[in-house]
Amino acid sequence: MTKRRNNFSKMRGIEAFLEPPPEAAKKEKKVDLLPINELQLPLKQPRRYFDPSKMRQLVASIKEHGVIEPLLVRLLDEGQHELVAGERRFRAATEAGLEKVPVVIQVLSDQEALQLSLVENLQREDLNPVEETEGILDLFSIEQSISKEEVIALLNLSANAKKRGQELTDNVVRQLESMQETLTVLGQTTLESFRVHRLPLLNLPTDILEKLREGAIAYTKAKAIARVKDKRKRRRLLKEAIEKQMSLVQIKERIKSLCCDPKPDSPRVEFESLTRKIAKSKLWENPKKWKRAQTLLAQLDALASED
Structure with a gap:
């Protein structure tokens, strides 16, 4: 100091x-x-x-x-x-x-x-998370005399080096320590938490960023809604979440019902599911159904015997 x-x-x-x-x-x-x-x-x-x-x-x-x-x-x-x-x-x-x-x-x-x-x-409590994230990035940029893009690259470099067990240069270590000191003085969290939880906010869709700036929705909910790729569905969910003050759990449930069609099962999973269904139905107990089933089974047997 x-x-x-x-x-x-x-x-x-x-x-x-x-x-x-x-x-x-x-x-x-x-x-x-x-x-x-x-x-x-x-x-x-x-x-x-x-x-x-x-x-x-x-x-x-x-x-x-x-x-x-x-x-x-x-x-x-x-x-x-x-x-x-x-x-x-x-x-x-x-x-x-x-x-x-x-x-x-x-x-x-x-x-x-x-x-x-x-x-x-x-230091103001009413600053929204987007402006807070941008402000911290700007502050890092000024204090380290590098661009905001270089700040982000530095944080990612540190995370990747930690994963791979690599050592950082003394200069990078000093920069990271200085940035962590700034966060501590501001009463903020760790650099890694800032990288993982705050930086992704800046990549959110424009409509969600706008509502975040207005303080209309919490950033955890905004991140969840951003996973909906269809613009119309996303905007509809965003509006509904704000108007009804939906919880994060409720939003996630709505996303399940809104989101893309489920991925089709693999052929093996589909076949095994069908055989279980056939066994459960006990087709052999119904003579008419069993007769039709025998025809299909013969066709399957022929397919399985082909080279």
Whole structure:
């Protein structure tokens, strides 16, 4: 932690955002009032969905009490201010008709601003699992100075190496340890659990991803519904699961009834099943049926004798 804080100006570690240095904590943050029309949203925003009902509640609260917690902004070269953290408050204040909002201004680079915004959002309980997964990937990408695709490749490399009993290079081990440290600080799970349970969410069909972003369905249920390949059936099940608030067990039962026709049995299984059925029926006890059966048995005997 100390090492990262010493390199604070180069690239702030996640702990620097969550636990500021003691000397900084002693100083009271200066809060300014800025015209809301002088603030602009960043080009890359970690949050993409805002629950309409919760936004209405926030707008009503701001109309009555104002913005209690200041927004975090940074000063741009052209004299404008860019929002770093507090987008829900910013949007609600705009809708409430406020002309000015309280802000704390910090000097941040593009990467630091995005990193801080991601950390701030990842600590919020109402962040949906898709945005949370994307946010963690973005955070890994910034901290390791590699692309998100390279982050995913690194996690898969680690998993494959573990399966095969192979050793990883020191550099890869350091990267993985750093990413695990970030997850721990954020109160998240292990890297392997993130790889297995969270990354697959990003490959879900668009209609399911949309509902996940809205918080309309749990990701475990979404993953189950995604197994239905037929688009119409999948959309119908998705709508039904949300409207009826179906449990995961209920969804799995519906999938069984909706899904593709069962695979046909192998010839051997089919033949053995038929012979068991014949034996159970006791055809030989009915003279008429047995006579017809003898004709068919003779044909089968002939087939079996052919080269």
